Amino acid sequence: MLDAFTILTTSGIVLFDRSYTSPKLSPHILNSLINDVFIEQHRPAPSSTASSTAPNPSFKKEKYTLRWTSARDVGLIFVAVYQSLLGLSWVEELLQLVKGVFVGRYGDKVKKEGGTGVDCREFGPTFDALVERCDTGTTRRDGAGLSSEGGSEEGEGELTPPSSSASVGEGVEEEPPGLPGLGGRSVSGLGKREVLESTGTSADVTPVPTPEASRPGTPMSKSSGHLVTAKGGPGKLSRRSRKGQVTSPASVASSGDEAIKRTREGGAKAKRRWDADGFATEGDDDAVLDYSAATADNAGEEREVEVEAVNAGDMGSRTGKGQFLLKDLDDEVNAIIASSKQQKQTSRADTISDGPSGLLGTTTSKLSGLFRNVIGGKTLTKDDLRQPLQMMETHLIEKNVAREAAVRLCSSVETDLLNQKTGSFTSIDATIRDSMAKALTRILTPTSSLDLLRNITRTIEKPDARPYVISIVGVNGVGKSTNLSKIAYFLLQNQLRVLVVAGDTFRSGAVEQLRVHVRNLTELSRRERVGSVELFEKGYGKDAATVARDAVAFATNSGKGEMLYDVVLIDTAGRRHNDTRLMSSLTKFGHLANPDKIFMVGEALVGTDSVAQARNFAKEFVDTKGQLRNNGVGMDGFIISKCDTVGDMVGTLVSMVHATGIPVVFLGVGQHYGDLRGLNVGWAVDKLMK
Numbered sequence: 033m034l035d036a037f038t039i040l041t042t043s044g045i046v047l048f049d050r051s052y053t054s055p056k057l058s059p060h061i062l063n064s065l066i067n068d069v070f071i072e073q074h075r076p077a078p079s080s081t082a083s084s085t086a087p088n089p090s091f092k093k094e095k096y097t098l099r100w101t102s103a104r105d106v107g108l109i110f111v112a113v114y115q116s117l118l119g120l121s122w123v124e125e126l127l128q129l130v131k132g133v134f135v136g137r138y139g140d141k142v143k144k145e146g147g148t149g150v151d152c153r154e155f156g157p158t159f160d161a162l163v164e165r166c167d168t169g170t171t172r173r174d175g176a177g178l179s180s181e182g183g184s185e186e187g188e189g190e191l192t193p194p195s196s197s198a199s200v201g202e203g204v205e206e207e208p209p210g211l212p213g214l215g216g217r218s219v220s221g222l223g224k225r226e227v228l229e230s231t232g233t234s235a236d237v238t239p240v241p242t243p244e245a246s247r248p249g250t251p252m253s254k255s256s257g258h259l260v261t262a263k264g265g266p267g268k269l270s271r272r273s274r275k276g277q278v279t280s281p282a283s284v285a286s287s288g289d290e291a292i293k294r295t296r297e298g299g300a301k302a303k304r305r306w307d308a309d310g311f312a313t314e315g316d317d318d319a320v321l322d323y324s325a326a327t328a329d330n331a332g333e334e335r336e337v338e339v340e341a342v343n344a345g346d347m348g349s350r351t352g353k354g355q356f357l358l359k360d361l362d363d364e365v366n367a368i369i370a371s372s373k374q375q376k377q378t379s380r381a382d383t384i385s386d387g388p389s390g391l392l393g394t395t396t397s398k399l400s401g402l403f404r405n406v407i408g409g410k411t412l413t414k415d416d417l418r419q420p421l422q423m424m425e426t427h428l429i430e431k432n433v434a435r436e437a438a439v440r441l442c443s444s445v446e447t448d449l450l451n452q453k454t455g456s457f458t459s460i461d462a463t464i465r466d467s468m469a470k471a472l473t474r475i476l477t478p479t480s481s482l483d484l485l486r487n488i489t490r491t492i493e494k495p496d497a498r499p500y501v502i503s504i505v506g507v508n509g510v511g512k513s514t515n516l517s518k519i520a521y522f523l524l525q526n527q528l529r530v531l532v533v534a535g536d537t538f539r540s541g542a543v544e545q546l547r548v549h550v551r552n553l554t555e556l557s558r559r560e561r562v563g564s565v566e567l568f569e570k571g572y573g574k575d576a577a578t579v580a581r582d583a584v585a586f587a588t589n590s591g592k593g594e595m596l597y598d599v600v601l602i603d604t605a606g607r608r609h610n611d612t613r614l615m616s617s618l619t620k621f622g623h624l625a626n627p628d629k630i631f632m633v634g635e636a637l638v639g640t641d642s643v644a645q646a647r648n649f650a651k652e653f654v655d656t657k658g659q660l661r662n663n664g665v666g667m668d669g670f671i672i673s674k675c676d677t678v679g680d681m682v683g684t685l686v687s688m689v690h691a692t693g694i695p696v697v698f699l700g701v702g703q704h705y706g707d708l709r710g711l712n713v714g715w716a717v718d719k720l721m722k
């Protein structure tokens with residue numbers, strides 16, 4: 033029996049996994065194949081069960097043989113694991129069939145999504161049916177076997193003792209001549225019925241309709257048709273044993289051939305009916321299969337089969353859905369067999385010119401190429417990293433990260449990973465993603481507390497304090513007034529008293545716009561019984577810096593000994609960051625208003641220009657000694673507005689932080705007063721790495 037089967041992408045993502053052992057087969061068995069054969073490029077052991085020209089190479093690890101095949105165009109590897117002792121020759125066919133069916137069903141999706149978003153859970157029942165089909169020899173008995181040159185293609189190989197078909201691999205132990213008690217024949221070549229009959233136990237054998245056999249038209253009905261469970265009292269014979277039709281495995285094979293021949297010749301497939309003894313009657317064309325009327329004995333046996341199915345980890349093949357899939361499977365398998373026959377003609381010619389070792393060598397080098405992106409304990413070189421890093425750079429730029437920031441990030445990832453040994457069976461892509469996620473997290477995580485409320489409380493509690501002063505700057509139309517109003521709403525919710533200052537004395541309508549916001553907020557604060565808000569305005573044409581200074585003085589001296597405001601929020605006129613005259617007035621504004629916090633609003637949609645915007649605004653905020661305020665970075669934080677309009681493309685966050693070292697404090701996520709959020713670094717990194 034098979035021990036495990038795995039379908040994985042060449043970048044190391046396991047898409048489908050079946051284990052028949054308990055506990056599950058240790059991952060180091062599969063990892064050795066990846067490391068020893070694909071990465072270190074050791075030659076695989078030649079196939080030892082079929083002929084030396086078998087298309088699927090094998091590898092031995094401990095007591096296991098790993099046999100594999102690949103679908104290069106979609107970047108998939110199919111690996112079967114079984115105990116070397118068993119020498120399962122039908123695994124060749126299984127690999128080809130599973131590859132054909134799986135690629136047919138999921139190939140396009142894997143190509144498109146690289147495997148990450150591909151859900152292959154429904155493949156379980158199909159896989160089980162293919163295992164059963166190969167295990168019971170259906171495919172080989174119809175004369176269309178898929179193992180290249182082996183006897184099985186002739187329909188006889190499975191009946192040939194391994195001593196005549198097994199070859200000795202390079203430094204690989206010889207395939208054992210079958211299990212003791214089987215007359216020197218490998219279990220692999222026999223269906224369960226054949227094994228039992230060959231051991232002379234046919235008298236104790238009762239045929240049981242398997243999940244497969246119970247489906248009209250499923251592959252199992254083409255061959256002997258049922259699993260045989262050693263069970264039943266004395267005198268219970270299988271139908272074939274009763275009729276004395278089957279005396280040797282060879283005759284089982286030929287009877288299978290007969291059945292298929294009948295089907296192929298256009299006749300409807302012979303229906304079977306299970307008689308009261310639980311035996312199938314063949315040749316009765318009117319008979320309809322109805323297993324619901326199974327006898328008590330059969331019901332018991334069905335339970336045994338069910339247990340087998342449960343042990344195999346999937347009951348899907350017994351479900352209605354499974355039946356649908358399995359009916360389609362016949363067509364898929366036939367198509368694969370037909371195309372395989374065609375390919376065989378070509379590969380036979382290649383084999384003749386290359387010789388057997390030539391074929392094996394080609395397969396190995398092709399697979400090594402496939403796995404070049406998988407690393408396992410490999411020391412990374414610049415060459416390894418170059419292409420995936422280029423792809424990562426493009427990915428970041430597509431997420432709206434400015435090129436300059438993307439390039440720098442990638443080079444820091446390269447520095448991190450160069451000469452590093454990575455964990456076993458990890459792809460370079462995955463390693464880079466991991467390292468990039470860490471770099472982004474590092475960049476976006478503020479180094480000092482951004483707890484605005486705590487800072488405000490601490491400041492205004494000091495003796496002789498003035499109100500906490502926050503000013504908002506940025507280019508035209510980015511959302512300064514709107515986000516200032518959102519901050520005001522947030523402060524009101526926290527029972528603070530806010531003075532909003534109409535510092536945009538330049539753009540007509542700016543003061544009125546702010547007046548409307550303050551009116552709305554006043555209404556909200558009354559309704560919700562939170563904080564309070566007022567507007568300080570001096571109309572148009574005044575010097576904005578002077579207005580700001582006056583507003584702060586007014587708030588500080590209000591209330592005769594007791595301040596009436598906790599926070600002063602100053603709006604400013606929008607300006608183009610490359611308009612030197614308007615930009616330089618910010619320096620004076622900084623000196624006169626002397627804000628505790630200067631927040632710059634940047635639009636999430638802005639892209640590359642965000643870097644220049646951030647730098648040019650930051651450099652205007654110098655103290656009286658000409659030093660950039662806030663420990664040399666100029667401003668205190670960014671508000672990235674309109675994040676609700678960019679989906680995953682939140683790269684502006686990274687660009688602005690990367691260019692200045694100034695953290696993101698808030699995100700604007702809509703046009704309501706409540707649409708303001710603190711930055712969740714994990715959320716942003718997830719969006720960027722998607």
Ligand SMILES: Nc1nc2c(ncn2[C@@H]2O[C@H](COP(=O)(O)OP(=O)(O)OP(=O)(O)O)[C@@H](O)[C@H]2O)c(=O)[nH]1
Pocket residue numbers: 506507508509510511512513514515536539542605606607673674675676677699700701702703707
């Ligand atoms: N979708 C969305 N729209 C926003 C957001 N923030 C602001 N806006 C909109 O952006 C537009 C401009 O907002 P304002 O607040 O007037 O921008 P401003 O920077 O003050 O404009 P100027 O004073 O002319 O420089 C308005 O229509 C706002 O509703 C946001 O987070 N999401």
